[in-house]
Amino acid sequence: KKSIGQRIVDELKHYYHGFRLLWIDTKIAARMLWRILHGNTLSRRERRQFLRICADLFRLVPFLVFLVVPFMEFLLPVALKLFPNMLPSTFETKSKKEERLKKELRVKLELAKFLQDTIEEMALKNKAAKG
Numbered sequence: 040k041k042s043i044g045q046r047i048v049d050e051l052k053h054y055y056h057g058f059r060l061l062w063i064d065t066k067i068a069a070r071m072l073w074r075i076l077h078g079n080t081l082s083r084r085e086r087r088q089f090l091r092i093c094a095d096l097f098r099l100v101p102f103l104v105f106l107v108v109p110f111m112e113f114l115l116p117v118a119l120k121l122f123p124n125m126l127p128s129t130f131e132t133k134s135k136k137e138e139r140l141k142k143e144l145r146v147k148l149e150l151a152k153f154l155q156d157t158i159e160e161m162a163l164k165n166k167a168a169k170g
Contacts, residue, residue, distance in 0.1 A: 060129035095127035
């Protein structure tokens with residue numbers, strides 16, 4: 040178990056690295072926006088990255104309130120429980136990221152199963168109508 044001082048240092052490093060990655064992403068998004076404004080098109084990967092960065096910047100606004108208002112950072116865990124997608128993606132830990140990916144995969148599998156069942160039902164109806 041880590042001491043309180045070590046946990047505070049770890050948390051400060053987490054915020055530092057999160058803001059650093061967000062700054063790098065913001066510079067990349069600015070270059071992409073410059074390319075868009077000059078008539079160039081973005082690839083599919085660049086477009087998805089640009090949308091993710093823009094979403095992160097919009098998520099940063101309520102997150103900054105917790106950092107600017109004194110002692111409000113103690114309410115951050117409560118806010119994250121109520122609004123799990125409030126943090127920008129650069130502030131996610133590995134475990135949270137893996138959990139989110141597993142959840143997305145589960146949803147995709149459920150959707151695929153539903154679509155497969157629907158297609159099977161439609162095939163049976165068509166077969167019955169022809170027979």
